[in-house]
Amino acid sequence: MRLDIISIFPEYFAPLDVSLIGKARERGTLDVRVHQLRDWAHDVHKTVDDTPYGGGPGMVMKPEVWGEAIDDVIEGGSPRMVVPTPSGRPFTQELAQELAQEPWLLFACGRYEGIDSRVMEEYSGRLRVDEVSIGDYVLAGGEVAVLVMVEAVGRLLPGVLGNAQSAVDDSFAPGAMRNLVEGPVYTKPPLWRGHEVPAVLLSGHHGNVARWRRDEAIRRTVRNRPELAAALDPATLDKHDRKL
Numbered sequence: 454m455r456l457d458i459i460s461i462f463p464e465y466f467a468p469l470d471v472s473l474i475g476k477a478r479e480r481g482t483l484d485v486r487v488h489q490l491r492d493w494a495h496d497v498h499k500t501v502d503d504t505p506y507g508g509g510p511g512m513v514m515k516p517e518v519w520g521e522a523i524d525d526v527i528e529g530g531s532p533r534m535v536v537p538t539p540s541g542r543p544f545t546q547e548l549a550q551e552l553a554q555e556p557w558l559l560f561a562c563g564r565y566e567g568i569d570s571r572v573m574e575e576y577s578g579r580l581r582v583d584e585v586s587i588g589d590y591v592l593a594g595g596e597v598a599v600l601v602m603v604e605a606v607g608r609l610l611p612g613v614l615g616n617a618q619s620a621v622d623d624s625f626a627p628g629a630m631r632n633l634v635e636g637p638v639y640t641k642p643p644l645w646r647g648h649e650v651p652a653v654l655l656s657g658h659h660g661n662v663a664r665w666r667r668d669e670a671i672r673r674t675v676r677n678r679p680e681l682a683a684a685l686d687p688a689t690l691d692k693h694d695r696k697l
C-alpha cells in the first residue's frame with residue numbers, strides 16, 4: 454500500500470518509522486510519503502491559510518495551495534482521499550478494514566478551522582473522498598488523527614502483524630467480535646500479589662476457555678459500552694444477563 458500524507462507538520466509522522474509500521478515500511482508492505490504543504494505556497498511567508506468568509510474566529514486553509522499540492526502528489530492517479538475532521542464520518546474498525554483493502558491512500562491534514570470546502574468538492578469529482586472523524590473532541594489538527602488511522606489500517610495489512618489471528622480477535626472486528634470489546638488478558642505468573650489467574654485459563658480446555666472469553670467480552674461490553682451491547686443479539690445477552 455502507498456500512503457501519501459500532506460501536512461504543515463510533517464515531523465508529526467516520525468513515529469511512523471518505529472514499531473510495526475516502521476517494519477512494514479522496511480519490508481516494502483507500506484510505502485509512506487510525507488509532504489510539506491508549504492512547499493506549494495509561493496509567497497515569501499509560505500502562507501497556507503486566511504480569514505474565513507462570513508467572519509468568525511480562526512483561519513481556514515487556502516484552496517489554491519491544497520489544489521497544487523494534491524495535483525502534484527497524485528500525478529493524475531486516483532488514491533482514496535481521507536480528510537480527518539471532527540465533522541466527518543466515524544472512524545471504526547470496519548472502516549479500517551475497508552481502507553486496508555485500498556492500494557493507495559492520500560491523507561490531507563487540515564489545521565486551524567479546516568480546509569476550504571471547495572477542495573473536497575473539487576476532488577470528490579475524481580477521487581473517493583471521505584471526511585473521517587476519530588472521535589467527538591477537537592484536536593488542533595488532523596495529524597494525530599492520521600497517526601491513529603495509519604496504525605489501525607497498517608496493522609491489518611498482510612504480514613504486518615506477527616500473528617494474523619490477533620486481528621480477527623480484535624475488539625470490534627467484523628464477525629465474531631462485532632459490537633464486542635475484548636475481555637481481560639493474563640500471563641505468567643499464575644499468582645501475583647495474591648491475585649490468581651482465572652482457573653479456566655489454566656485448564657487447557659479450549660472450549661471452556663473460548664466460552665469464558667466470550668462471556669467476559671460480553672460482560673465488559675455491557676459494563677463499558679452499553680450502546681454496543683444494545684446491538685448484540687438478544688439471545689447472546691439473555692444467556693449472560695443472569696450472570697451479570
Ligand SMILES: Nc1ncccc1[N+](=O)[O-]
Binds near residue numbers: 536537538592594598
Ligand atoms: N477530532 C478531530 N479534531 C481535529 C481534526 C481532526 C479530528 N478528527 O477526529 O479527525
